[in-house]
Amino acid sequence: MEKLDLRSRVERSVSRRTFIKGVVATGATVSAGAYVLRSSGASTASAQGAVERLVTLRVNGQDRRVDVMKQETLAMTLRYKLGLTGTKIGCDRADCGACTVLVDGVPKYSCSLLTHQVRGAEVTTIEGLANGDELHPVQQAVVDEAGFQCAFCAPGFIMAMVGTIQESPSLTRDEMAHALSGNLCRCADYPKILNSAMRAAEYMRSTTA
Amino acid sequence: MFPSRFDYVAPDTVEEVLATLAQHGDEAKILAGGQSLIPLMKLRFASPGLLVDVNRVPGLGFVEETGEHLRVGTLTRNTELERSALLKSGYPVMADAAPMISDPLVRNRGTIGGSLAHADPAGDWGSVMLALGAEVVIKSSTDERTIPVSELLVNTFTTSLDPTEMITEIRVPKTPARSGGSYLKMERRVGDFATVATAVHLTLDNGTIKRAGIGLTAVGSKNLQASAAEDALAGAEPTAEAFEEAARLAAEASSPSSDVRGSAEYKKAMVRTFVRRGLDKALELARG
Numbered sequence: 343m344e345k346l347d348l349r350s351r352v353e354r355s356v357s358r359r360t361f362i363k364g365v366v367a368t369g370a371t372v373s374a375g376a377y378v379l380r381s382s383g384a385s386t387a388s389a390q391g392a393v394e395r396l397v398t399l400r401v402n403g404q405d406r407r408v409d410v411m412k413q414e415t416l417a418m419t420l421r422y423k424l425g426l427t428g429t430k431i432g433c434d435r436a437d438c439g440a441c442t443v444l445v446d447g448v449p450k451y452s453c454s455l456l457t458h459q460v461r462g463a464e465v466t467t468i469e470g471l472a473n474g475d476e477l478h479p480v481q482q483a484v485v486d487e488a489g490f491q492c493a494f495c496a497p498g499f500i501m502a503m504v505g506t507i508q509e510s511p512s513l514t515r516d517e518m519a520h521a522l523s524g525n526l527c528r529c530a531d532y533p534k535i536l537n538s539a540m541r542a543a544e545y546m547r548s549t550t551a
Numbered sequence: 552m553f554p555s556r557f558d559y560v561a562p563d564t565v566e567e568v569l570a571t572l573a574q575h576g577d578e579a580k581i582l583a584g585g586q587s588l589i590p591l592m593k594l595r596f597a598s599p600g601l602l603v604d605v606n607r608v609p610g611l612g613f614v615e616e617t618g619e620h621l622r623v624g625t626l627t628r629n630t631e632l633e634r635s636a637l638l639k640s641g642y643p644v645m646a647d648a649a650p651m652i653s654d655p656l657v658r659n660r661g662t663i664g665g666s667l668a669h670a671d672p673a674g675d676w677g678s679v680m681l682a683l684g685a686e687v688v689i690k691s692s693t694d695e696r697t698i699p700v701s702e703l704l705v706n707t708f709t710t711s712l713d714p715t716e717m718i719t720e721i722r723v724p725k726t727p728a729r730s731g732g733s734y735l736k737m738e739r740r741v742g743d744f745a746t747v748a749t750a751v752h753l754t755l756d757n758g759t760i761k762r763a764g765i766g767l768t769a770v771g772s773k774n775l776q777a778s779a780a781e782d783a784l785a786g787a788e789p790t791a792e793a794f795e796e797a798a799r800l801a802a803e804a805s806s807p808s809s810d811v812r813g814s815a816e817y818k819k820a821m822v823r824t825f826v827r828r829g830l831d832k833a834l835e836l837a838r839g
Contacts, residue, residue, distance in 0.1 A: 415589070454589045523742065
């Protein structure tokens with residue numbers, strides 16, 4: 343639905359014809375828009391800041407050496423190169439939040455970050471939360487409140503909760519809903535997810551107190 | 552999904568970024584927050600040959616008032632703008648807009664300069680900057696220029712930037728004491744593109760309107776400036792009649808298309824309603 347929606351939106355607003363008309367009408371100085379709908383042409387640039395394919399990523403406190411293509415997203419690398427399949431890929435276009443991970447403690451869509459962009463950063467996935475058999479307080483809260491239906495969105499929600507609560511431990515329910523609004527649940531289990539988030543904040547306040 | 556193949560560089564300085572752009576021209580594309588660009592590349596709507604990642608360049612993210620301007624660094628994340636006390640106290644139209652941009656995860660990455668350079672007619676910052684009469688500072692390896700945002704935004708996804716240029720900074724004129732503003736946005740759900748949004752900025756002088764700025768989101772081929780409405784308000788008394796007339800003129804200036812978010816007629820009607828409400832809210836703030 344969202345894919346079709348975005349596709350139709352872009353196609354409608356920038357059909358080739360209107361795009362060319364736009365360029366003609368606005369004169370030759372206008373060229374920055376040309377990156378949309380242009381045909382692919384990979385260049386063989388060797389410029390300052392060039393990167394190597396073999397990179398070391400810091401994931402869940404471990405250094406992981408991995409061979410990464412330039413066009414690979416972090417979500418792809420985590421799931422298919424590092425075997426960290428807790429991170430889910432839902433919409434794959436910065437919309438649903440199933441792929442949420444922490445980068446230097448901040449929740450981000452791993453589907454819309456290139457893996458090369460997180461070189462040198464600390465990446466935390468759902469697999470990095472528990473301490474052995476002991477669940478992270480946020481995970482415990484989600485279990486205690488049964489804050490999931492099918493749970494496909496749960497890893498993303500939990501990572502967003504961890505990042506949010508670490509940043510702001512005492513949000514109201516409304517503020518929490520706003521803070522977690524980048525994550526979607528197709529089962530629409532939002533009341534229980536929010537119960538979990540509020541419980542999680544409570545657990546985290548008491549563990550740090 | 553994978554984007555088409557591209558080359559990727561991540562320079563450490565603005566000079567290196569500009570030198571790379573100068574060398575590669577329209578093959579190259581700057582990667583800032585990437586929350587529009589990367590999805591567009593994965594859908595194969597955009598296939599730049601070289602991505603120039605500017606996220607490792609220090610000093611491009613800041614919000615500060617100096618002399619005549621509020622200066623905002625091009626790489627300032629929307630989350631930082633959302634939290635800025637400076638915007639909350641002096642630039643209400645920006646403070647209103649920041650938390651309404653897409654969703655929190657996008658705001659953690661997305662940048663103000665990236666939003667302006669992307670020139671999506673449904674983007675929020677363009678309208679806000681039109682309302683405020685803001686300028687952008689643009690650099691290339693050989694030149695530096697400052698142009699109004701109204702001259703930056705040309706058409707859908709199209710700006711007057713040369714492929715060798717980069718926006719480095721946004722300059723908003725300092726708001727005088729008796730000023731107010733508002734950003735009102737209708738969206739089907741959080742994170743969706745706007746159905747309609749309106750940016751309003753008002754400055755009063757001795758009870759009359761000294762300057763009014765009105766920008767419109769998602770109702771044309773780019774962020775629109777409602778110039779006729781602005782002109783009608785300049786020098787006028789801030790009355791309900793004047794606001795109603797300005798709202799009518801703004802709706803007239805919009806050219807929305809019918810889509811899943813609503814019919815063109817409905818969107819025009821919402822522009823009228825939102826501009827009127829936005830002016831009321833801005834006036835309240837301006838009167839303090």
